[in-house]
Structure formats: C-alpha cells, structure tokens
Amino acid sequence: MKVKTGLYKHPIDSHLMKPLTIDCQNCSGICCVALYFSKIDGFPQDKKAGVPCIHLCPNGLCAIHSDLAKRNLTGCTHYDCFGAGQIITQSLYAGTLWWEHPDLKEQLFSDFMKVFQLQQMRWYLLQCTCLNQVEDLLPDIVQILSEIESAYMDLDHLKHCSQANLHERTNIILKEVSRRFGSQWSDRPKKPMFSKKFDHRLFDKTDFSMALLIGSDFRKSQLIRVNFLGADLRQVNFSGADLYECLFLTQGQINAAIGDAQTRLPPYLKKPASWK
Template structure:
C-alpha cells in the first residue's frame, strides 16, 4: 500500500497541524475583508452581484456575517466555498497591526489590494506545506523548503512592498515545484509509469465532467487539476494519489469515495461536495457536519 503522506507519528501530526494553524480561517481576527474586497456574482452562489471594494449586504458593523449560520440553507455556495487560507487575519492583525479600514478609510483600498495578494501567498503556503509532507517528493524537499521559506517571508513585507511584488513570477516558480511534486506522487500510484509533462499539463485543467458518472473510471494518480466535477458521480471511487488542486467539487457525489491519499485538496472544496460517513478524507481535513451519516 502506498501512503504519499507517510505513516505519521502523533508528534509529526501535531507539528503539521501547528504549521497549518496560521493558514486556517479565523474570521474573529479579520475585518470582513473577503466580504468587501472581492467581486461577487449571485450566479456563482453569492448573495447579490457586488463590485470589489463594496461591502456585502450581510456584513455587520462588527465585521461578522448576519447570515453565516444559514449559508447552506440560503444556497450561498459561493460563500461556503471561499477560503482565504488565513490571509484575512494576517493582513488585519500583522500587516496593519489591528487597524481596520473603517477607522482608517484612507488605507482601505490599499488594504483590500494587499488582502488579495496575501490570499495568494497563503494558498501557496498551504499547498507547499502539504508538498513537504509527501514521501514521493523527498527528492525535491530542499527546493520545496527553500521556496516555502521564501513565500513565508514575503507575507511579512510592508503593504507597499507586497503591492510591488512580481506575483506572477513567484506563482510560476511555486507552481513548477507543485507540478513536479504532483508528478512524483502520481507516478507512484501508476506503478512507476511516467507521464510526460506535456501530457500531464493537458489533462485535468479545463476538463469538463459536469454530471458525469465516473464510478468505473480509474482515477488513481489522476491529474484532475482545475477539472470541473460539478455534480459528477464519484461514489466509491478510489482517488488515491489524484491531484485535485483547483478542481470544482460543487455537488460532487463523494459518498464512499477514497480521498485519504489524494493531494492538494482543501476544506473549502470538501464543504461544497456531497459525502457520507464512508468517505475517506485526508488527515488534515474535517468531515462536514451536513454530510449524510448513512
């Protein structure tokens, strides 16, 4: 049996959870940045169409959401799917030292721009943290550690320096290493049968599996990066070693599916999917409370 994350001890798991703690959402330490800095579309499951920089109609004066407990009942899947990877509290409490955009309106637009940049950096840190735990990626651990430290250092820059970052160049460097990590993991699950980078890049991204029945499809070690799996039937499917970075899992049926050793999956993706008590999840993710217990 192949375990890309390895059989971790309690000490190793504790360390990993601590490493990811700053990359988990803590809305109480934020200033509702995602509810104002982002562009919203009602078509994508948000309350209304909203311009970037304009507060959401449900954002309260204390920066909490008036309908947060009823997002699913209201069909606001865009809200339940969004994850800032802890960028909100980082910008609010570290970059701006607890000074919110209502108290200092002159810095509001800059804060919103910095938040969007920080969110990208924190998402990269989430994936890089996982990549560093994957046993098949051991040959490139030094490179992963180096770019992780570089990315983490960028999150502590001043607002002006963050805005001046060549984000595209840095993202390309990170993505190149994540792609190499993915290939190493996928090759393990394909029994060592390598796939060319060109073929790897052509699969996953842009694939349309909306509503498709994939129960008889071999998806072990599959490249599902950016794949559209909305309402797809993956009941009982083994997704071990599959790369799910950026895959759209809204209403995907994952009942009984094995995702324990899939890679680059986030809590936000899982929250939008359908599952049950038999769905096997990666150790760092939590089973949504709304999933069936059948």
C-alpha cells in the first residue's frame, strides 16, 4: 500500500523567512511614499505614487503607527513588502535618505519596486525548499535564489539583474510544484467569488490561484494542498480553518484575512496580533 508523503520536510528552519520579514523601524517609510494610496483600500488618503503620506514623519516613521488598527487603516496594517524596504534602506542605499536626495528619489523608488518583486519570488521559492517531492527541482531553485541574493550586493548588480528572466524561471518552478501537488496553477483570471459561503467544507487540491475571494467564509474548513498563489484574501474568514498544507500563502495575504487562535497556518507564517 502506498503511504502518503507529508507536504513538508522536517524540521523546517524557523529562521527561513527572516530575511523577508518586514522591519518598519529600520526602514525610511519608502512604501509610504513610493506607492499609490486609495482610501477605499484602507489607506489614510488618496495619493499618487511618489507623494509622501500625510502621516509620514521627517524621520521616516509613521506618526499614527500605534493607532492604525483603531483607525481601521487596513491598507497599512496588511501591507507587506517582503523586507524590500530594509534592503533598500540598509544595504543598497545605506545612509541615503530619499528626502535628502531628491535627485535620487525616482530611481530609489523604482529600485524598491524591483526588489519587492524579487523578494516575492524569493518567498515562493523558499517555500518550495520546505516541500517533499521536489528534490530534483532544488538545484534550479537554489540557483535562482543565489541570483536574486547576488542582485542585492550593490546597485550595479541590481541594475544588471534580469528580472524578467528570473520571473520566467520562477514561474516554471511554481507551476511544476503546483502540478505535483495536484493543483494546476493557471495564469488566467478566475471568476470573482466575493463573500461566498465555504464554511465547514473540505477542499482538497483546489486551485484558488489569482482568485478574488474577498469577504468569503472558510470558517472551520479543511484546506489540503490548496493553491492560493496571488489570491485576494482580504476579509476572508479562516476562523477555525486548517491551512497548514496550503501552497503559496504569503504573510500579507494572512494579514488581510480574518482568523483566530484555532486557525492552523503553514509553519513559515505567523498569526497576526489581531487574531484572538
């Protein structure tokens, strides 16, 4: 009789995702300037990319950071840059504050977005290294990860980094991993499933990649090897749900969802402080 192999290798390195964990205290508020904001998405104001948020202090910190949850500024509390802000602030532009160098501002913000996208690829690839049944893919995964990390050596390496090539190769890996675990990831957009009732159900190898699931209810559901790559999980209720064996979840997706102490997450994710 064939024995089912568990999804994860054991033990999983508890520090695996540390380089991709946000540290706003050691950044300079880059996301609060570089990004477009919309009040309807839970940000303090409608603003264009490149314009500082009205609450951004001269030291690069947020004046209302401790009150973001009370003010229901979910766009701010849910955002996750995968640690791109620290890489820009502490490494690539060390000692260079964007507001002191207006001539560099546009390039710095552009590089921030590039690093963000590279860090996103890095997140997914590191997830893959935790999985069983991917040993033959590891040389390619390690090679791509090495190339991404090399891009952070200095601005010249970042400039000459082929982001499109890395993205294409990363997609090949993710699609193959999806196929092996029974959920064929498709680039094609799916029909929106806003506020759908999925509570108390079993989902096995379901493909929710790139799906709009805003406000849907998965309370006390069991989700086995479900693919959530790129899915919009804002206000999705996972209270009491088992997500331990789901594929391609990010911390930002979980931050945007609803859960509780009984929600079971993959081992590389942390429960938001707002989950009681």
